[in-house]
Amino acid sequence: MKRIGFLSFGHWAPHPQSATRSASDVLLQSIDLAVAVEELGADGAYYRVHHFARQLASPFPMLAAIGARTSRIEIGTGVIDMRYENPLYTAEDAGAADLISGGRLQLGISRGSPEQVIEGYRLFGHAxxxxESDADMARRHTARFLEVLSGEGFAEPNPRPMFANPPGLLRIEPHSEGLRDRIWWGAGTRATAQWAAAEGMNLMSSTLVTEATGQAFDELQAEQIQVFRDAWAAAGHQREPRVSVSRSIFPLVTQQDVNYFGLEGRSRDQIGMIDGGRATFGKTYAAEPDVLVEQLAQDAAIEAADTILLAVPNQLGVDYCAHVVASVLDVARDLGWR
Structure with missing residues (x-):
């Protein structure tokens, strides 16, 4: 069985052909899409986070709103750039959003991707x-974030507080029990997947890996997942980890689908450069449903994962994105994933 959700990049642009022409449009439509896919029977609504860009940047107000408007689906991020984050304030925001949703938050965090400005995290007050490298700083922020999510007290209380304190050291509030087990790390390499496992975080792997060995993308990603699972077992954690992979999947069932994505049927894995290093980018799946069933059944990383996040073209609007998710759910049933 596979959980299936969507992953929105939250693009907006003041262009007449865009369904999201403003930040307000993309925020409100992100909420509406989560409601729509819950009604379709999908399992999750996830959102990218990018600063200094015409995309979603401040996820917690939106996640809280989605939590209040839905009742079943998982809600999350893929991913929050921890170079930019104050770990304690992030823990407060995450705790509040998780409590509003009734414990459905699945929070993806990471070192982050290349950003719109040079060393933008410094403008947020972090250096x-x-x-230390910026990646080291992201891991340091992450370690502190995970530590305070445990709910253990660490702050010395004021002997003359404004309000009465419970006994002992104080913790971050609001605290949401169980959230610590629902933190995911967006890993680009086998080494970072191994580190995430050691730290007790779930694994989130996207449509690229920052390694290039000549192997097919799905095989390279499947190796990353196996390294993660082996490291998890070696660490002796008491729960089963979760693993998600992102994919661009477009069943061609209407003429509109063909018009938008018909040419993507020629898509192939690619080798490119990101952050000065070679990376492998996964192909887009676009074909008639019966062809997709055959293609997806051979994807080694999908086979190894329990959750699939569908990259949706949010600028095409809520109705079309919901149509894409519904079409993939039909394919998933034919594959025996549902």
């Missing part, structure tokens, strides 16, 4: 320490 790597002596001998």
């Amino acid at each position: 790597p320490g002596e001998g």
